[in-house]
Amino acid sequence: MTSKPKKILIVGGGTAGWMAAIHMQDAWGDKGIDICLIESPEIGIVGVGEGTTPLLREFYARLDIPESEWMPPCNATYKCGISFPDWSTVEGCETYFHPFFSDLDKAFIQHFWDNCNLRRSGYDVPAHPDDYFVTTALARQQRSPIPRHRPSTESMYGYHFDADLMGEFLRGKATQRGVTLIQDTITDVKFDHHGDITHVETKKNGKIKADFFIDCSGFKGLLIRQAMGEKPISTKDYMFNDSAVAIPTPIKDKDRIMSETKSKAMKYGWVWHIPLRNRIGNGYVYSSDYISPEEAEAEFREYLGADVEGVEALHLHWNPGRLEHHWKNNCVAIGLSQGFLEPLEALMINIIQTSLERFTDLFERGEFTNKHQQEFNNGVNNFIDGILDYLQMHYKLNTRDDTDYWRNARDNPNMSSQLARVLEAWDNNESIDRVLFDNIDQQLYPRTSWYCMLAGMGRFPEPTKGPLRLPARNQKRAREASDEQAEQFYPHAEYLNKLYGS
Numbered sequence: 001m002t003s004k005p006k007k008i009l010i011v012g013g014g015t016a017g018w019m020a021a022i023h024m025q026d027a028w029g030d031k032g033i034d035i036c037l038i039e040s041p042e043i044g045i046v047g048v049g050e051g052t053t054p055l056l057r058e059f060y061a062r063l064d065i066p067e068s069e070w071m072p073p074c075n076a077t078y079k080c081g082i083s084f085p086d087w088s089t090v091e092g093c094e095t096y097f098h099p100f101f102s103d104l105d106k107a108f109i110q111h112f113w114d115n116c117n118l119r120r121s122g123y124d125v126p127a128h129p130d131d132y133f134v135t136t137a138l139a140r141q142q143r144s145p146i147p148r149h150r151p152s153t154e155s156m157y158g159y160h161f162d163a164d165l166m167g168e169f170l171r172g173k174a175t176q177r178g179v180t181l182i183q184d185t186i187t188d189v190k191f192d193h194h195g196d197i198t199h200v201e202t203k204k205n206g207k208i209k210a211d212f213f214i215d216c217s218g219f220k221g222l223l224i225r226q227a228m229g230e231k232p233i234s235t236k237d238y239m240f241n242d243s244a245v246a247i248p249t250p251i252k253d254k255d256r257i258m259s260e261t262k263s264k265a266m267k268y269g270w271v272w273h274i275p276l277r278n279r280i281g282n283g284y285v286y287s288s289d290y291i292s293p294e295e296a297e298a299e300f301r302e303y304l305g306a307d308v309e310g311v312e313a314l315h316l317h318w319n320p321g322r323l324e325h326h327w328k329n330n331c332v333a334i335g336l337s338q339g340f341l342e343p344l345e346a347l348m349i350n351i352i353q354t355s356l357e358r359f360t361d362l363f364e365r366g367e368f369t370n371k372h373q374q375e376f377n378n379g380v381n382n383f384i385d386g387i388l389d390y391l392q393m394h395y396k397l398n399t400r401d402d403t404d405y406w407r408n409a410r411d412n413p414n415m416s417s418q419l420a421r422v423l424e425a426w427d428n429n430e431s432i433d434r435v436l437f438d439n440i441d442q443q444l445y446p447r448t449s450w451y452c453m454l455a456g457m458g459r460f461p462e463p464t465k466g467p468l469r470l471p472a473r474n475q476k477r478a479r480e481a482s483d484e485q486a487e488q489f490y491p492h493a494e495y496l497n498k499l500y501g502s
């Protein structure tokens, strides 16, 4: 395929399919390109995926859809970051918060880095990340990231939302803006002699032709995997989780809604708690090598208590990994069909958006040669591999000793050379930047995210020097100032009432 396509068929109407459809319609709808989406009424969507990074703000901003329009129909809430209780047993580091950073943090971020570096060299100084960031204080005080008085610097933030409702919202918007929707089930995929897809066969509509195909069919990868034979590369040796069980609970106090995701470690994995406007989404992510789905559900129900009596559980299983070729011939995979590592740090929608934007950039430049395909595939792979490193670091740093699962995750010798070098550099009190930003394209996470995790989980030697008065004073000032600054922001529940009311 060397020229721009005239008709694009998106296969799948989950979050990935509808994000792709509206994004492409917006970019090319007025350029004579026909955007069509097929979803199967017989095959549902995965129905989980409720947390995002701040990148989603840009997605909606580009589509000119304000929060007041999309958040209420999706029962969406604000997310200031993620807390990680119980991953570490180091005293004082039993929990830490990974915030979304913003300009508000500029005043104290240097103190945080400095204190961490002193602590790494053996000084007894306070270096826990929770004291230094305004977004952390917002989450601590259950506040929204929206300041009471504008103009004022906004904090960075992401969202939580109901995945089914978001799909419905995007479907409505995309079809309104001109995307053609076909509800039917694909039964076969046909190719020409170059290996390009010519059309799909469907149950009701027969043959549907297009000159470019976007595979958003979920884990099965109907086009890219099943029809084109792409085999995913497993990441199971790096991170063990391959299953989840999800059970929602009611919101008890509508006047106090968390503005964070909680990712709490359990015996064989971790649990997410995601506050929506009308319920809490909860899920236990675990490794099926260590416990069965029945055992996981039993452990999870016991933990959640009486709130989940009689509430049905949703079980999910995946083969963790990613494709090598996300774009092959005239087909690009977007979403779960590209592969899925695991839900930690809620990154799949970010990967969807990043892949989409990279693809549309190439499209805009009319670049459809093998070289550009290769460039796209390398870029997406580097991006996902950088994420894999960051996610695996959580497991490498854990200090739990209650199960083999946690001991094996910590002692796991399988990791990228880059991750091994980051750990080594940190432990030797050398710059981790040089390792991290060797390949700048690869890093989603800035230095501060790595520092938050390493310091937050207490990866420091026993102090042999200090304490030092100035670093302690800086930490105290940072904590007081960030708490005080947070008070300028709306309480989360109050702002949601305002937003939903409008």
Ligand SMILES: Cc1cc2nc3c(=O)[nH]c(=O)nc-3n(C[C@H](O)[C@H](O)[C@H](O)COP(=O)(O)OP(=O)(O)OC[C@H]3O[C@@H](n4cnc5c(N)ncnc54)[C@H](O)[C@@H]3O)c2cc1C
Pocket: 011, 012, 013, 014, 015, 016, 017, 038, 039, 040, 041, 043, 044, 045, 046, 047, 048, 049, 050, 051, 052, 163, 184, 185, 186, 187, 216, 217, 218, 219, 222, 244, 283, 316, 318, 334, 335, 336, 337, 343, 346, 347, 348, 349, 350, 352
């Ligand atoms: C446990 C878990 C937790 C997660 N948490 C997060 C999170 O917090 N944040 C995040 O960003 N991501 C998360 N994800 C990932 C997130 O769920 C997905 O990125 C997102 O839902 C996109 O899924 P999808 O659209 O690729 O696939 P699906 O939702 O599975 O959609 C597949 C679509 O393909 C269609 N289809 C399939 N076969 C056919 C056929 N033969 N003919 C026609 N149509 C067909 C189906 O009808 C459906 O519309 C999580 C995933 C899991 C498993």
